[in-house]
Amino acid sequence: MESQDERSPAPREPEKAGAETDSAAKGRTEHGRVFLIVVDETPEYEKALRFAARRARRTQGRVALLHVMPPLDFQNFGAVQDLMANERRQTAERLLQRVAAKAQEIAGSMPIIYLREGSPAEQLLKLIAEEPQISVLVLGGATGREGPGPLVAQLTGRMIGKLRIPITIVPGHIPDADIDAVT
Amino acid sequence: MRSAGRLVALAGFAAGMLVPGLPQSVDPGWLGVGATAKRAWAVTPPPRKPAIPDAGPSSAAPVPEVKAEPGGNVPKGVGLPIGFSNNLIQVTSGFTGAGVVLFGALDAPADVIAVLRGPEVVVNVRRRAEVLGVWANVESISFDRAPAYYRIASTRPVEELLPADARKTLQVGVDTLRFNARDGRPEREALFREALVRLKQEEGLYPQGAQRVVVQNDRLFQVALDFPSNVPVGVYQVVVYAVRDGVVVAAASTALFIEKRGFGATLFRMAHEDSVAYGLIAVVLALAAGWAADRMFRRS
Amino acid sequence: MPVYGAMQIYLPIAEMSVDAFLLLGLGATVGFLSGVFGVGGGFLLTPLLLFIGVPSPIAVASQANQLVASSVSGVLAQWRRGNVDHQIGAVMIAGGVVGAVAGVWLFGVLRSLGQIDLVISLCYVLFLGVIGGMMLVESLRAILKRRRNPLQRAKLHQHMWIHGLPLKMRFRKSKLYISALVPAAIGLFIGLLAAIMGVGGGFLMIPAMIYLLGMPTQTVVGTSLFQIIFVTATVTVLQAVQNQTVDGVLAALLLAGGVVGAQFGARAGQRLRGEQLRALLAVLVLAVCAKLLIDLFAPPPDVFSFDYGAR
Numbered sequence: 001m002e003s004q005d006e007r008s009p010a011p012r013e014p015e016k017a018g019a020e021t022d023s024a025a026k027g028r029t030e031h032g033r034v035f036l037i038v039v040d041e042t043p044e045y046e047k048a049l050r051f052a053a054r055r056a057r058r059t060q061g062r063v064a065l066l067h068v069m070p071p072l073d074f075q076n077f078g079a080v081q082d083l084m085a086n087e088r089r090q091t092a093e094r095l096l097q098r099v100a101a102k103a104q105e106i107a108g109s110m111p112i113i114y115l116r117e118g119s120p121a122e123q124l125l126k127l128i129a130e131e132p133q134i135s136v137l138v139l140g141g142a143t144g145r146e147g148p149g150p151l152v153a154q155l156t157g158r159m160i161g162k163l164r165i166p167i168t169i170v171p172g173h174i175p176d177a178d179i180d181a182v183t
Numbered sequence: 184m185r186s187a188g189r190l191v192a193l194a195g196f197a198a199g200m201l202v203p204g205l206p207q208s209v210d211p212g213w214l215g216v217g218a219t220a221k222r223a224w225a226v227t228p229p230p231r232k233p234a235i236p237d238a239g240p241s242s243a244a245p246v247p248e249v250k251a252e253p254g255g256n257v258p259k260g261v262g263l264p265i266g267f268s269n270n271l272i273q274v275t276s277g278f279t280g281a282g283v284v285l286f287g288a289l290d291a292p293a294d295v296i297a298v299l300r301g302p303e304v305v306v307n308v309r310r311r312a313e314v315l316g317v318w319a320n321v322e323s324i325s326f327d328r329a330p331a332y333y334r335i336a337s338t339r340p341v342e343e344l345l346p347a348d349a350r351k352t353l354q355v356g357v358d359t360l361r362f363n364a365r366d367g368r369p370e371r372e373a374l375f376r377e378a379l380v381r382l383k384q385e386e387g388l389y390p391q392g393a394q395r396v397v398v399q400n401d402r403l404f405q406v407a408l409d410f411p412s413n414v415p416v417g418v419y420q421v422v423v424y425a426v427r428d429g430v431v432v433a434a435a436s437t438a439l440f441i442e443k444r445g446f447g448a449t450l451f452r453m454a455h456e457d458s459v460a461y462g463l464i465a466v467v468l469a470l471a472a473g474w475a476a477d478r479m480f481r482r483s
Numbered sequence: 484m485p486v487y488g489a490m491q492i493y494l495p496i497a498e499m500s501v502d503a504f505l506l507l508g509l510g511a512t513v514g515f516l517s518g519v520f521g522v523g524g525g526f527l528l529t530p531l532l533l534f535i536g537v538p539s540p541i542a543v544a545s546q547a548n549q550l551v552a553s554s555v556s557g558v559l560a561q562w563r564r565g566n567v568d569h570q571i572g573a574v575m576i577a578g579g580v581v582g583a584v585a586g587v588w589l590f591g592v593l594r595s596l597g598q599i600d601l602v603i604s605l606c607y608v609l610f611l612g613v614i615g616g617m618m619l620v621e622s623l624r625a626i627l628k629r630r631r632n633p634l635q636r637a638k639l640h641q642h643m644w645i646h647g648l649p650l651k652m653r654f655r656k657s658k659l660y661i662s663a664l665v666p667a668a669i670g671l672f673i674g675l676l677a678a679i680m681g682v683g684g685g686f687l688m689i690p691a692m693i694y695l696l697g698m699p700t701q702t703v704v705g706t707s708l709f710q711i712i713f714v715t716a717t718v719t720v721l722q723a724v725q726n727q728t729v730d731g732v733l734a735a736l737l738l739a740g741g742v743v744g745a746q747f748g749a750r751a752g753q754r755l756r757g758e759q760l761r762a763l764l765a766v767l768v769l770a771v772c773a774k775l776l777i778d779l780f781a782p783p784p785d786v787f788s789f790d791y792g793a794r
Contacts, residue, residue, distance in 0.1 A: 041565070070564065073704055074520050074752060076614060076686045078621045078761055080693060084700040091701060276493035278500075305792040309597045312786065317605075317779045320597040325792055378787035412500065447495030447732065454496055454727050462723030465548050465731055466716045469738070473555025476742045480556075 032061035033135040034112065038124060039067045039099050042149060044140025044172035047179065049099065051170045052138040053106035054183035063103045064112040064134060066127055067096050068120040089115075121154040125162050136166055143173045263435040264288050265423050270437070273444040274416055282409035283439065285336070285421060292401040293425040293432060294338045296345070298355055299408060299439070301332030301388075302417030306362075308375045308382075324375040326362035331415035333357060333383075336394035336406040344426045353424070353431075357389055387411040416441045496730035497541045505535055510736050514744015517553065519752035520764055526682045528737065530607055530771045539603045540594060541730050543681035544722035548734040550683050550715040553741055554708045561705030568656040568702045571692075572709040574663050575670030579714035582674020587721040590678055594726065595792070601779075606680050608775050614686055615768030622761035657698045665696055670710060677718045683711040 035052035039045055049063070056063050069092050075081040096113050103111040116123040128134055139155065141148040148156075152169060160167075170179065265287035272281045285297055309323040337344060341355050351359045357380055364372045383389040388411070396406040418438055425433040443451055454461045491500040513528050528549075532542035561567055593599040648662035669691050673684040688707045692698045698706070723729045752760060 074760060075689065076520075076618055076761075076764070077690060078618075078625060078758065080690055080700075083693065084703075087700045276500075277491060278493070279491075306789050307597065307792045308787060308789045310787055311783055313782075317601070318781070318783050318786075319601050320788075323597055375787070378785075379789055382785065382787060382789055443495070447493050450731055451495045451498075454723065454729065454731075458724045458727055459720070461731075462720035462729065465723060465729050465734065466551055466719050468731075469548055469551035469716075469719070469734070470555055470712075472735075472738055472742075473552035473557075474559070476552065477556040477559040479742075480746065 032056070033059055034062050034064050034131075034133050035136050035138050036064040036066060036128070036134045037138050037140075038120065038151060039065050039096060040120065040151075042140065042142065044142050044149065044170070046140070047170040047172055047174060047176075048138045048140035049103060050106065050176060050179050051168065051183060052136075053103050054180065055136075055138075056107040056109070058183060061135075062109050062112060063107050064114065064131075065096060065099055065103065066114040066116065066124060067092055068123045069115070069117045071118055120151055121159060124151070124155070125159065128164060134165060136168060137163070138168045138170065141169045141171045143171055262290060263423060263425055263433040265421070265435045265437055267421075267437065267439055270439050272410065272414075272439070272441045274414070274441060274448070275443075275445045276447050278412055280410055280412045280414070282407055284405055284407050285423075286403065286405035287423055287435070289398070289402050289404065289425055290433075291427075293427045294344050295396045295398065295404045296335065296337040296341055296355055296393075296424045296426055297396060297406060297421055298353070298424075299332070299334045299336070299419060299421045300330040301415050301419050301441075302330070303328045304331050304415075305329075306379060308379045310375070310378070322371070324368065324372060325365040326376070326379065327365055328361065328363040329379060330360070331417060332388050332410075332419065333360065334390045334394065334408065336396050336408065338396045338398055338404070341393055344429070345431075346429055349429070349431070353422075355424075357384075357391075386413060388413070388415070410441070414441055416443050492732070492736070494537070494541075494730050494733050496545075496728065497537055497733065499536065501535065501537075506736050507740065509535065510740015511744045512740075513737060514741040515748035515751070516744075516767075517741055518745035518748020518750075519760065520748075526607075526610070526680070526686065527767065527771055529603070529681050530611070530775055532733075533604075534774065537733070539600045540590070540726060540728045541733065543590075543603060543679070544719070544726065544728035545730045545733040546681035546737065547677055547715045547718040547722065548729050548731070549737045549741065550677075550681070551712060551719060552738050554683060554711045554715065556742075558705060558708040558712060561708060564705075566702050566705035567709045568654060568698070568706045569709070570652075570654045571657060571659075571666050571696070571698065571702075572706045574652070574666045575673070575706070575710040576713040578667035578670030579674040579677075579710055580717050582671035582676075583678050583714055583717040583721060584674075585671075586675040586678025587718060587725055589675075590722070591725050597790070603680065604775050604779055606676075608772055608779065610680070611768050611772035611775070615765050615772055618761055619765035619769065622758045622765060625758040626762060657696075657702055659697060661696060666692075669695065670714070673710070674714050674717070677711070677714045678721070681718075683707075683715065685711065 033056070035056050037045060037048045037052045039049075052063050055061065069088055072081060072084055072088065075084065092115055096115065100111050100113060114127055116127065124137075128137065137155075139152050141152045147153055148169070155163065155167060156169070265285065268284035268286070270283070272283065285299075287295070289295070306326045306329040307323050308326065309320040311318045312321045313319075314321065335341060335355060341350060345353070345355060350356055354360055360380075362376055362379070364376075380389055384391055394406055394408065396404050398404040418440055420436060420438055422434060422436045424431045442448070450461075492503045492506055493500050509531055513531070516527055528546055529539070529542050532546070533539055558567065590599060593602050648664050650663045651660060652663045653660050669688060673688050676682055676684040676687070685704075685707050688710075689703050692703045692707060693700060719729055
């Protein structure tokens, strides 16, 4: 199973783009904070994106986008598995490119992009531990009956002890105008 | 009707059971001069589930009824009470075999032959041969009335007790069993028949030789019968013959029930008698189990 | 079967006692395999059951029952990610149900002819041999560092005979406009396999859905699991009704082993690289295939056998 994208030889354009600006960002971590958001299929992440991007613009910081791809099931045929990995990566890259464009539009700077594979909460913690420049985690909270969503539930629950940075949770039902008012 | 001799009537089985395969008419020749015999047991369809006789061996042992044709010679006291120490064997999930004791009383010194037969089933006997190097079934013969289990017990070797034609009529001895081949191919039948007997013997279902019946004081007899763990379930019939001078002087019959018990038996019965419901329940349970497994491990 | 006393589990439909440890070990092995290899590991289960003496009709039918459960738990995760194409799934189910009916009928005919054991063994030898061989070649190539070109799907402008078939349908989720006959035919074949071999057939269905239908890989796994639920459920009911070969106890044990063992298997699977895993599975598959093959060619201890038939 290819568990970590860093080790995979396939081309990774968006991340490269991010990595280039990474070094630049490191140079001015004192000046700008990095707001990390998790991009997934839920509608709440858009609230987190809006909040993080506006805060980044205000503080001359940057937005970082993390997308965690679910692990691929084992396939009997390697050719099929490779094709699946390729198509999954393409889908993820399209999603990240779309979100990155939006983030840039709001924040005014190019976001840092991380693409990982595995369990979202685990990968998120790992990334925060690896990247000292990340200063705030912004999550969108679902407001349905099923709770705030697995990521928020896990990170505000048992996993909070492992976090090195503060979390901001943006409830999903807050209108954009209200978010704008506090950023 | 010929002039009446003795008539040994095997009548009134406790459960009113049909006993297929038992001799339905008895050749008078071996019963004595002018003897005649009739089928005398009630022929009713077998019950779907065997009725369990009352507890206690004595109540389960039917006293054979002895009838005489008008004007016939009624031998004195040919009653032959028999019974099992336990006439219900329960095959539960941990079943490793069981034993019962068949006992009875003679009213006069005689030899005893007991014939125990399991339920009759259709058996397909198949022969394999090499086809392009692969061993495949190439020929088969179906037998309609092969007993699932067969064993005899006697005080002395049966060959010494009864003449061959009598043994054949009463199906005493594995070689006398009538299997009723379905498709008449007499030239192949013997081969397949022999194979079936051999296979059954290997499984311990047609135990070889006669078990020894022990007689005490010329009156009380008993024989221990043990069944292997793979004993087929169903209604078993034991027929006991009291034999004197090569002639059956009394006969009695009783049933032995070998039943599956417990959860497995319920499943088995349902799978065969209510198969639609069984299949649907199996699917519903599997759906529920899949859903439960997903709930349990969704976190990880 | 040897008798050990209390450590026996009685399989009520197979009418045999099996060593409890043997079955638990088997359940754990199967669970571990399906954890490592996904639902696809299941096609090793029937041969393993045959090796411990479970009659093949019962092994096959009970496994179909067990597959209902494992497919449900598999599909739910896919469902939540929106990876099930219900439209194609429904067409495949229609074909699959027809295949299941035909397969169970064929199963009954072969059984009464005394050929079902042989046919099941031959099918397994064929499938395990071909699949194991292909997997081994593929993984050896990859391990020997030769680059593997992912087998590209046919380009849209390439005209295959399949595109000339009538009854074209639009499948929105997978963004396809193809003849409904193709997914129905795939479903039919899978239904036959499920009835006769007791497998979900994912190892064939997934490549077929990708390369014949041109489905996006994202929806392939979920949709195939979705279809397998209905096909195996149909097979279970039909086998129960026609052949009375579904052993609920056996299915439950396999299921329990599958659920527990799968957790360990999944963990172990993540430690191994894909190619090592594939080579391992290939060797396993070929070993089982070889054992089946040897059994087919080995002279039986007795050329005669008997079974009980219906009156």
